[in-house]
Amino acid sequence: MEPMMIKAILGEHFHDADEALYHKVQTRVLDFVDKTTGIQTLIQMKGLVKLVKEFGIVPNDQVLDEFGYKEIYNKELLEIVKDREEKLKKGVLAVEDFTLKNAVIFLEKLHRAGVKLYLASGTDEEDVRSEAENLGYDHLFEGRIYGAVGDVNKEAKKIVLDRILDMIGESKKGQLAVFGDGPVEIRETHKRGGVTIGVASNEIKRHSLNKSKRSRLIKAGADVIIPDFSQLSQLLKLLNVQD
Template sequence: MAAIKAVVFDFDGTVSTLRAGWEEIMRPFMYESIVGNSKLSEEQVEALVREIDEYIDQSTGIQTVYQMRWLTATVKEKAWNNLVLDEWEYKAIYNERLLERVEQRIKLLSEGKLKAEDYLIKGAVAFIQELHSRGIEMYVASGTDHPDVVREAEVLGIAPYITEIAGAPVGKAECSKEKVLQDLIRDKGLSGQELAVIGDGKVEIALGKEAGGISLGLASDEEKREGLNTVKQKRLEAAGADWISGDFGNRGEWLAQLGL
């Protein structure tokens, strides 16, 4: 096994929980956008809620604008709501609602009412510091808008250890996770075996495997910030993760998985 030289982390749900609960905002937003003022039968409501839940589950980790593209297509397809917005308009509304929650959390941090650890997966900082001390380059790749990821990484105190942070380019539908991996292989001449990808979504796990790297799953319970989330665990297993843990408290095991 080649020595690991670079690790790509997903951010939300893998390191940070500042955006924990985003599903609770996306779910009702999608429902109201699709239904509009229409009166649905109980069966229709149940079927739609199930369809939205299934989509959110399988799309976790992709860029938000792609999720909103699905929303636009579904609003058109169901034809219950005459008001059909495009993906960017839906994204703007959803982001505004989500950022209200994020801003409240950042405010509590800035006022000293909460500490950074309250929004970090257990052991994440110590693990990142350990990798940094061993000269491992670390990258953060996220489907969240780039300026927001940078700011949140700074607020949580991990930015100084990260070689590069890559969020979704504002106003463009591009997969930043894919780009980071491609750039590492092409620009830095790293072979896939020198790369590891760590994340809680199937998107980054699949990208890591495609790149020939090691894909390690983080099946985090975002509320407790420690322990295994079995729903995520199954999703990560299905995506082909090489190994799965619930948090970074077991630092020695993580290092062993990286061959360090």
């Protein structure tokens, strides 16, 4: 997302912007993406519109709305996904190259233990399902995969949490545990009395701690903070799941 946003802000000056300007734009974009992790892509694109106008590099008549920028983002994302699929098929890269340390193993252990798994994302639902299928863990959720539906008033994560609580009842809300790297799911679960595990991950390394993300997740109400899923036994014990 960051490269696409930088291009949108710099416009025709993407290739000839001086180092100071490029660095200023890059810093703002990285901070924005970091702070908006977990919210709907369309809302992030609304924020991009504001950034483009704020910097004022692109003429007003060339500034797109959130839907225009989202279309550009989706096209670039599709290219990345296709490239990833090819490398997976050829064996050049493995699932572990795209997921946090031990994440899939952790999901498999929970599934074997009979835990009902739900996946909710701010990314478009079609893309969320496609990625889960391509990386081979979609079956663990047994169809319970949800994402954005193009309506900013319908927050997938909140809808899923409400649906789960409706099924299990308020008296069993302590059985609800949510893992997430965005403040949205942590805050909504905390308000509902569930257990919240904030994943303050370094997404480039796919392991180790992201300190700025850690601070935001704690403020959102995380009960526990983890950098990845390397401590499998401790996590299963926390959830009262037999290994």
